[in-house]
Amino acid sequence: MKRLLPLRTQEADVRPVFMSIMALMFMLLPCLLLTTSLQKLAAVDIQLEYEGAATPPRDGSTIQELQVHVRGANILLRAAIRRTDLGAGPEDITWNETSIPPLETGPDLATLRDHLSAFHHLDPQRQRVTVLPGDDVPTSRVMAVLDAVRGSTRTPLFTQVTLASGSDAGPAPGTGE
Amino acid sequence: MFQRTLFTQRKYRRETPGMAMAPMVDVLTILLVFLLKSFSMDPPVRPNDNTFTLARSTSSAQVQAATDVDITPAGIYVNGWRVASTSYYSTHDDALIQELYERLQQAGGGDVNLRVDASIPYGLVRKAIFSLRTAGVERLSMVAQARESL
Known part of the structure; x- marks a missing residue:
C-alpha cells in the first residue's frame, strides 16, 4: 500500500538539545559558585543552668541524673538510677559508673553512644544530660561528644544538653583528679 | 592486504560529537547536584582570620x-x-x-x-x-x- 506521506527515516539530531542544556549549566555554575559559601553552619543548642536549676526535679523517672565526664580521651558515664525494689524509698538512688577507655584515634564515641542508647531505652522520657569536659579538652572533641550524646536525627538520644560551667564543673569522681 | 584493511576501517570511522557530549552533561549534572546540596548563604564566620576553624x-x-x-x-x-x-x-x-x-x-x-x-x-x-x-x-x-x- 502506498503511504500518503513519506515515512521519515532520518533520526532527529540531538546535539542542539545537549548544547542548550550545557549552556544552561554553564550559566548556573558560576552563579552558584559566586553565591555559595564553602562553609555551612550548624547550631547546637546548649541548656544554661541557672542557680537553683542545677538539680533536675525528682519525679518518678528511672534515671534521676545523667553525666558524661570527658577527661582527655577518657569518658566516664555516671547515671543516678532510682532503685525499684520493694524496700526502696523515692529518694533511694544507685550511682552507675561506666568508664569508656579511649581508642588509638581518640575517644570511643561508638561505645558511648551504645551505653547512652541503653539508658535511653531504660527511660525514654528523659532528654536531659550534663556534659562535663576537662579544662584541657579541645572544643573539637567537646563537639564530637555533644554529637554522640544528642544522637542522630533518626535515633535521637538526649537532646537537652547542659555544658558544665562555673562551680558545677568539678573533677570526675573515680578519675583521681 | 592487512594494510588495506586498516586503511578501510579508518576511512569509514564516523565521528559523532553529539554522543561525546553526553558524559560531559552527566559530569556537569553531578557537579550541579553536589553544589546545590552544599549550597549555603551563611556568611564567612571570620573573613579576615584565616586561622580560625570551627569544629x-x-x-x-x-x-x-x-x-x-x-x-x-x-x-x-x-x-x-x-x-x-x-x-x-x-x-x-x-x-x-x-x-x-x-x-x-x-x-x-x-x-x-x-x-x-x-x-x-x-x-x-x-x-x-x-x-x-x-x-x-x-x-x-x-x-x-x-x-x-x-
Whole structure:
C-alpha cells in the first residue's frame, strides 16, 4: 500500500538539545559558585543552668541524673538510677559508673553512644544530660561528644544538653583528679 | 592486504560529537547536584582570620540571628569587636571573663551564638559560658561547621 506521506527515516539530531542544556549549566555554575559559601553552619543548642536549676526535679523517672565526664580521651558515664525494689524509698538512688577507655584515634564515641542508647531505652522520657569536659579538652572533641550524646536525627538520644560551667564543673569522681 | 584493511576501517570511522557530549552533561549534572546540596548563604564566620576553624558537627539546625561571641586564639570578640585576651584568661584562674560579662550585660543578655575555634581548650569556653549565664543570657547556641560543608 502506498503511504500518503513519506515515512521519515532520518533520526532527529540531538546535539542542539545537549548544547542548550550545557549552556544552561554553564550559566548556573558560576552563579552558584559566586553565591555559595564553602562553609555551612550548624547550631547546637546548649541548656544554661541557672542557680537553683542545677538539680533536675525528682519525679518518678528511672534515671534521676545523667553525666558524661570527658577527661582527655577518657569518658566516664555516671547515671543516678532510682532503685525499684520493694524496700526502696523515692529518694533511694544507685550511682552507675561506666568508664569508656579511649581508642588509638581518640575517644570511643561508638561505645558511648551504645551505653547512652541503653539508658535511653531504660527511660525514654528523659532528654536531659550534663556534659562535663576537662579544662584541657579541645572544643573539637567537646563537639564530637555533644554529637554522640544528642544522637542522630533518626535515633535521637538526649537532646537537652547542659555544658558544665562555673562551680558545677568539678573533677570526675573515680578519675583521681 | 592487512594494510588495506586498516586503511578501510579508518576511512569509514564516523565521528559523532553529539554522543561525546553526553558524559560531559552527566559530569556537569553531578557537579550541579553536589553544589546545590552544599549550597549555603551563611556568611564567612571570620573573613579576615584565616586561622580560625570551627569544629565540625552532625547537627543540621539553622543558626538564628543573635549576638555573636567569638573565641579565637587571638582574642575574645563580641559582634566582631575585640573585648578580651584569650591568652590572659587561659593562664589566669578568673572564673569570670569580666569584659565579656560587662558587654553582654549592657546588651541585656538575650540570645548568643558562641563560635569557638576548634583548638581552644574547654577551660576557656567554660569561663565564657559562666560569664554569659551570669550576664543573663537566655539562649546559647554553639556554632559549628555542618558535615555538608565543602
